[in-house]
Amino acid sequence: MTQPLDIAVIGATGSVGETLVQILEELNFPVKTLHLLASMESAGSSVMFAGKKVRVREVDSFDFSQAKLAFFAAGAAVSLSFAAKAHAAGCTVIDLSGGLDQALALVPEANGEQLATLTLPALITSPSAGAVALAVVLAPLKGLLDIERVQVVASLAVSAQGKEAVGELARQTAELLNARPLEPRFFDRQIAFNLLAQVGASDAQGHTAVERRLVSELRVLLGLPTLKISVTCVQVPVFFGDSLSVAVQSRRPVDLAAVNQALEAAESVELVEPDDYPTPVGDAVGQDVVYVGRVRHGIDEQEQLNLWLTTDNVRKGAALNAVQVAQLLIKHMA
Amino acid sequence: MTQPLDIAVIGATGSVGETLVQILEELNFPVKTLHLLASMESAGSSVMFAGKKVRVREVDSFDFSQAKLAFFAAGAAVSLSFAAKAHAAGCTVIDLSGGLDQALALVPEANGEQLATLTLPALITSPSAGAVALAVVLAPLKGLLDIERVQVVASLAVSAQGKEAVGELARQTAELLNARPLEPRFFDRQIAFNLLAQVGASDAQGHTAVERRLVSELRVLLGLPTLKISVTCVQVPVFFGDSLSVAVQSRRPVDLAAVNQALEAAESVELVEPDDYPTPVGDAVGQDVVYVGRVRHGIDEQEQLNLWLTTDNVRKGAALNAVQVAQLLIKHMA
Structure with a gap:
């Protein structure tokens, strides 16, 4: 059994972010604490996860050292502003925005084996739906x-x-x-x-x-x-x-x-x-x-x-692939 | 000035046929008599042309020797049934259905010069809109x-x-x-x-x-x-x-x-x-x-x-191109 992880989802109120939280639950992803984050306008609302209401907080004031893995699903501008900070705090970033040039694009069915070459914490891109x-x-x-x-x-x-x-x-x-x-x-x-x-x-x-x-x-x-x-x-x-x-x-x-x-x-x-x-x-x-x-x-x-x-x-093209990359990642961590 | 022609439009009540009749009027095409034809279900209705109501008659009973030029805009099945008959009666056929394999595809801007190689009456295709x-x-x-x-x-x-x-x-x-x-x-x-x-x-x-x-x-x-x-x-x-x-x-x-x-x-x-x-x-x-x-x-x-x-x-992709081919044809006839 894998150790449960502290996880952050940035953009939790958007369509991809919402689906991502659903899929974490559907696939029984080993979550210890789930931190749901969004921009100021969307913070304050709640999202259901595993039978509980989770409050969405502001990404600006989040301490990324509280998470081991962060999904960025809030657009390229947010990824550019916060992904480096998260990474520096020890978080592996799975970015869904395409905004991080230096991140490795991963689709488990295609190049999953490349994950083994990464040192953690890593910067990973879950590619665009078409890719x-x-x-x-x-x-x-x-x-x-x-x-x-x-x-x-x-x-x-x-x-x-x-x-x-x-x-x-x-x-x-x-x-x-x-x-x-x-x-x-x-x-x-x-x-x-x-x-x-x-x-x-x-x-x-x-x-x-x-x-x-x-x-x-x-x-x-x-x-x-x-x-x-x-x-x-x-x-x-x-x-x-x-x-x-x-x-x-x-x-x-x-x-x-x-x-x-x-x-x-x-x-x-x-x-x-x-x-x-x-x-x-x-x-x-x-x-x-x-x-x-x-x-x-x-x-x-x-x-x-x-x-x-x-x-x-929204699913295989974004949220699902990101979670499947994370599943591969926890195998690699184990 | 070119001689006005007796013209038949088959499929006159369909969207391409209706547009074709409009374009003949818009472009002042030299029409002597306009014969509007359709299948039994659509025959009997009327279509306006040059300020007059023209009754739509049944294609089955039409004597094609009354026309010098026939536009077929009623689908491949109708073209296959009547185009050869029209051609045999001395009519040049401009088919919009794509059903006539032996007809020459013509777009004036592309291969208009090929029209000069045809002997009249001719079988011509106005190609599909994409082509x-x-x-x-x-x-x-x-x-x-x-x-x-x-x-x-x-x-x-x-x-x-x-x-x-x-x-x-x-x-x-x-x-x-x-x-x-x-x-x-x-x-x-x-x-x-x-x-x-x-x-x-x-x-x-x-x-x-x-x-x-x-x-x-x-x-x-x-x-x-x-x-x-x-x-x-x-x-x-x-x-x-x-x-x-x-x-x-x-x-x-x-x-x-x-x-x-x-x-x-x-x-x-x-x-x-x-x-x-x-x-x-x-x-x-x-x-x-x-x-x-x-x-x-x-x-x-x-x-x-x-x-x-x-x-x-419907226009350049079908009706307009067919009429432009006909315009070239009457120059060639002159």
């Missing part, structure tokens, strides 16, 4: 393919941007159905019944931070530091569940039977039947696996493998 | 790129499947917002706030007919019969306007400045500012041009050109 899904699916295929390039179009649910974004999609949709004039608030334009081809600002080269994050994380997760990855992240009018259209270019013909077999056998992957396809609403949401469908060659091109993935961006 | 948009944008770039492969994820609006599909998205959305149980009717599952990764049935190789159609049409339109094109067509909860994420792999580094210049100069293309991006609702719908944004290299890859296109799938 987690791609790593879970591509890691078991690495041996079968001679990957030249991975091409991804990621259709992101609004929930990746928090509860306010979820409310905004619902509000805009209701306004439109009631034929009332639309005034976008959270998003800079209409998201209801529309597609936004860019998530966040673009840099001088035209790429966004979420796109660059996905590329750099996936290279680490697959252990292929120079892999060519092309990615476009699109905001779609879906509440929960990210979907990824993936084309993998291999240097040799792709053996589809072997690919299907490897996906059938892969942990955390649910392969749907060839005549079916998975959807965020119908399959992925609330599930702990990445759904895969539309497994096929390119048209007239045996060297290409096409896949469609869908994943719960 | 039209890709041809309009890629044709002016052909000389700048040494294209090795084109990779497309097409997010299709429900209107491509007709009025019933539009009604179904609205109905499902209203049911969900009112927390009523959802029973999918037109689509086989929930389309509201969801993505369907497959449009129509897939064949033994896992591809759908719309995907194969887009590939074969684009090869003809670009005059590159062996071009590698990979495509995934996705049904998105958008009423009008198709969006395409495009990655073009070139055999040499892509000169972005030259690409932007060529797109600025291209007919039927509207290039948005680098810090902006076009959306179906905000830009494309109701417009006669293809909007292009997110022009950029791949991450760490100068040989890749990424683009985001959005287009009105």
Whole structure:
């Protein structure tokens, strides 16, 4: 039996933070004391954990030496402000914001073995939902393919941007159905019944931070530091569940039977039947696996493998992966 | 001045057919008599044209020798049943259904010069909306790129499947917002706030007919019969306007400045500012041009050109292109 740990969750009132606390309970994670933390505005409320109300306190005044492990789920700005302090106080940080460049991206199913190379306390990133899904699916295929390039179009649910974004999609949709004039608030334009081809600002080269994050994380997760990855992240009018259209270019013909077999056998992957396809609403949401469908060659091109993935961006894409990394970590500590 | 023509529109009560009749009027197309035709269920109603009510008659009993030009906008089954008959009666057929394999795909901006090679009466295809948009944008770039492969994820609006599909998205959305149980009717599952990764049935190789159609049409339109094109067509909860994420792999580094210049100069293309991006609702719908944004290299890859296109799938993607082909045709006849 592992020693229970003192744990801090920063951003405990956000959608990922809330799910993270639920998953700690679901998976019977060995928690000694749970410190729930948030910004000043959200502090003071309570969250249920293991049958008890836990008060959410202000992160600013928290003494991180009280915790051995801290999950940062409050956005990049908060991670940048407090993660180094937590680390210096002896806390291993599992950051979900992508804000810590020096942290190691980990997905147990893909590069879990790299955890053994870390000295504690460590700085760890639980990658973006898209990178987690791609790593879970591509890691078991690495041996079968001679990957030249991975091409991804990621259709992101609004929930990746928090509860306010979820409310905004619902509000805009209701306004439109009631034929009332639309005034976008959270998003800079209409998201209801529309597609936004860019998530966040673009840099001088035209790429966004979420796109660059996905590329750099996936290279680490697959252990292929120079892999060519092309990615476009699109905001779609879906509440929960990210979907990824993936084309993998291999240097040799792709053996589809072997690919299907490897996906059938892969942990955390649910392969749907060839005549079916998975959807965020119908399959992925609330599930702990990445759904895969539309497994096929390119048209007239045996060297290409096409896949469609869908994943719960809040669970496996964020909170669940972070807790699974922590589970691996306590094995490593033991 | 060109001679006015006797014209038939088959599928005159559908969304594409209705728009087609409007565009004939908008563009002052030289119409002598307009014959509006539809299946038995839709015959009997009337459509306004040039200030007059025109009765819609049954296609089954129409004598095609009364028309010189017939637009088929009623789906592949109707085209397969009547296009050959129309052609045999001396009618040039412009088919919008994609059902006629032997018809030449034409987009004036891309391969308009091929029209001169046809003997009349001819069988012509006005291609699928995605192929039209890709041809309009890629044709002016052909000389700048040494294209090795084109990779497309097409997010299709429900209107491509007709009025019933539009009604179904609205109905499902209203049911969900009112927390009523959802029973999918037109689509086989929930389309509201969801993505369907497959449009129509897939064949033994896992591809759908719309995907194969887009590939074969684009090869003809670009005059590159062996071009590698990979495509995934996705049904998105958008009423009008198709969006395409495009990655073009070139055999040499892509000169972005030259690409932007060529797109600025291209007919039927509207290039948005680098810090902006076009959306179906905000830009494309109701417009006669293809909007292009997110022009950029791949991450760490100068040989890749990424683009985001959005287009009105009913206008430039269907009805408008068909009428523009007809305009070229009457010049050719003159």
